[in-house]
Amino acid sequence: MFSEKKDKQLQVLERNIIGKNTSIIGDIKSEGDFRIDGKVEGTIETEGRVVIGNSGSVSGKVTCQNADIEGKFSGELSVNSLLTLKSTAKISGDVLISKLSVEPGADFNATCAMKGTVKELNNGKSKKAEKTA
Template sequence: MWGSGNKSKGARSAKIETLVGRNTEITGDVKFKGGMHVDGTVRGNVLADGDNCVISVSQHGVIEGDVKVPHIVLDGTVTGDVYSRERLELEAHAKVNGDVYYNLVEMAVGASVNGKMVHKPAEKPLLLEKGGNQPNQSRPADRDRGAQSAGGAEQRGREGQGRFEPGTQSRDGKVSGSQ
């Protein structure tokens, strides 16, 4: 009923509470909660009132203004800036004439953006949300250099890196003797 039938995961999770039909034109800003579907034209900014809001714009939908919604599924046209805190899905017929600010983007072949695409990561890093704050873990680059980490304290310092002391092995495998 709403389009091609292949609904995205995010669009399925929100109940469509606001519908702009194909022969409908709205002039002025629109603020909504929950889910919104646009088949017609909105001449004004579209703003979500909540964190779990979703907007879907069909192939025939047009928005002339900024769109500020956490989850956006776009297959129509937006003339204005697009702000998506969570996920932005640009389908094959999507056209954005403005800048795009996103956390996560999925872009199909055929979609176009005439403006800047600016990555705005989530406010909280995912590692801190899932596993707690663990700042003392060694990084893979440290392990590659041979640094060992136990509870955040390196067992071997880096003060000698770059210099070759007598009796040590250089990076090319040669052993220098003591004097």
């Protein structure tokens, strides 16, 4: 049991870097974090964080825990926790998130849905209705 916990912690510490002059076409799957300063076309799946640097560009599908975007993204983006868009970010496509942080200046031209929000709002409304009735 202890060794499983230690192995999981080591896997999360993995960092994958796609450099400025690197271009990848295809599918990538990892349990670690990604920093993308080059160009990726395809699918990225990770249980960690995806960072798209200022010179980075991703087109395709990304599924991750957290994401920080400074560069360009187009396609499907699914973030289980927090999506942070920096002022230089340019986003288009379909976005599914739990939390969103957008700096002034970011271009966010996407269809956006927030997970879990409807359930929380419905529960909040029913509680308020019970108190006032």
